[in-house]
Amino acid sequence: MIDRSCRQFAEALAARQPVPGGGGAAAYAGALGAALCAMVARFDEGKPALTALSDELARAIREADAIRADLLALVDEDAAAYALVSAAYAVPRGDPERPARIEAALHEAVRPPYKIMQACARAIELLEGLSHSCSRLLLSDVGCGAMLCRGALDAANLTVCVNTASMRDRDHARSIDEDCVRLLGEWEPRAQAIADHAIGVMKKGQSHG
Template sequence: MEERLTELSCEEFTERLAARESVPGGGGAAALVGALGIALCSMAGAFTAGKPRFAAVEDRVLRLMDEAEDVRFRLLELVHEDAEGFSPLSEAYALPKDDPTRADAIERATGDACMAPLAMVGECCRAVALLEEMGACCSRLLISDVACGALLVRAALETASVNVYVNTSALTDRTVANRIESTCSELIDEYAPRAERLASEMTRRISERRKG
């Protein structure tokens, strides 16, 4: 796929998403939302770094920003990789039903299609951990952005998992399917609540500041 979906404007991307086209779809949307969430982690760092009152955590904040940018760029790449994974699957299903290679082609393409959303889940888990750490050391003026980032990443995490499960449900090799599903479910069970707790904690701190 030569076209880079992430090079579209916001308006163009959402128009494409709304159209009767297979890509971008839920997977691409999940990766983009995750990238937006972790971008807010970088933003919180950018407004904290360089401030004299945060000199003691300067190195920590800069490290978090570097790692957050790595996650952001990876998630943007996964928008493209998810779209690329659809073509082989579509081509496999388009083979004549009496073609002896059809079943194997579908199985192989379906297994491959699991990989991009599963990678999204992994990157979103990294994002949650980075947002947690940023929330503990950034300026209080930026904790609302950390909260927003956590909620966006949680949405991306759970959305990506749906795209894992829709593919594993079509696999005939249940041993492979169960292994992928187990990996995904374990990550969701750990990191989705962590993202929710982080957003709640940041919101509580905002509320206390308002009352104070």
């Protein structure tokens, strides 16, 4: 899936087929957010005024590239997890193994979107650091990256919920849902604060222009 062009991926997403779906789209959006993070850090790397931040920028590039790779891999991982769920629900209703197969598939299917949420949180943290050190001309890119990661975070959470809602093991489902609520509670406001900071700085610059 991830080897397709942007156009091909969008066309596949629009097609009357289950994958790629919301989970894959979330992973791809998060990967774009992480890519913007790496781009900003690369533009700032080597600037004389930011010499003191050279180690931090190198780390940001390294980690953002790794997050992007993880999220792109999760596009395919999410599709594979959906295939397991689809196959489990296709088992005849009279088969005594059907409930257990469905439950096992749901437990697997919840992993990719949960990992997407965790990866997006890591990207938001990197973007947060860059938002206070990067060039004003790059702030809009930092803000865009944060908003893409926030959208991916929210979208992945929906994909988690659609799977936990069908689990028979309600204690396990509740535990996952609570972890997701914690992730959203911490990282949504932090992503929004990055965008708000970028807008504030840009508007302040306009007022003095």
